[in-house]
Amino acid sequence: MIFVALLHAVNLGARRTVPMADLRALLTGLGLEDVRTYIQSGNAVFSAAPETDLRGRLEAALEAHFGFPVPVTLRTAHEWQEAARGCPAHLRDEPVVLAFPRDPPDPARVAALHGRDVTPERWEVVGQTLYQTVPDGVRTLRLSSGVLERTLGVKVTVRNERTVQAIAAMMDT
Structure with a gap:
């Protein structure tokens, strides 16, 4: 595997x-x-x-x-391939990063995340992956990995879409 x-x-x-x-x-x-x-x-x-x-x-x-x-x-x-293909179409008009929780977060904690105003960023959870727009670049994210970890109660690591796609391509070779 x-x-x-x-x-x-x-x-x-x-x-x-x-x-x-x-x-x-x-x-x-x-x-x-x-x-x-x-x-x-x-x-x-x-x-x-x-x-x-x-x-x-x-x-x-x-x-x-x-x-x-x-x-x-x-x-x-x-x-991984599901994550690489799974970005919702409505987020595709801006650069996107993908956050990968180490463990599945509690649904109530995901709901709490919805209560945070992170405008102009937009995000959505699909399966095990959180897709997030980065309109002003990753250095100014309001929904940073630290905020995600504290709110979701699980370790999170973030990768840009280019990295996700490159890793997906590595598995095809």
Whole structure:
């Protein structure tokens, strides 16, 4: 089975550095196959047998190797392709980022998110993915990953649409 692993908050500064060559070596050493990475923001594609706690095993290995906790969001190839194709048409008139919750948020917390005024941004949850417009760029987002995490009560990692599409294309090769 093919998986996508998204590492949260790595390579944003000097303190949480995860070189992609080291990540590939670590994942291969864990018995994962066909390990590939995309850019330096902590994106890996690999093949593995489905297992009960693959995410926990990855997080433990990452912390042991790099010396700091690294939350991981996992998606299957099918889930990833759905996310890559799933952006609602009414959000397509502006640049979009995709937020990937590590765990499914409570529906009541998603409802609470609807109560926040984040104008001019617009967003919608489809399946396991939150699609968000970024009319003024990611540096000024009112609905930042921190706000998402606090409101939804789960870890969230965000990728731009170009990255999502590039990872989807990696699975086709």
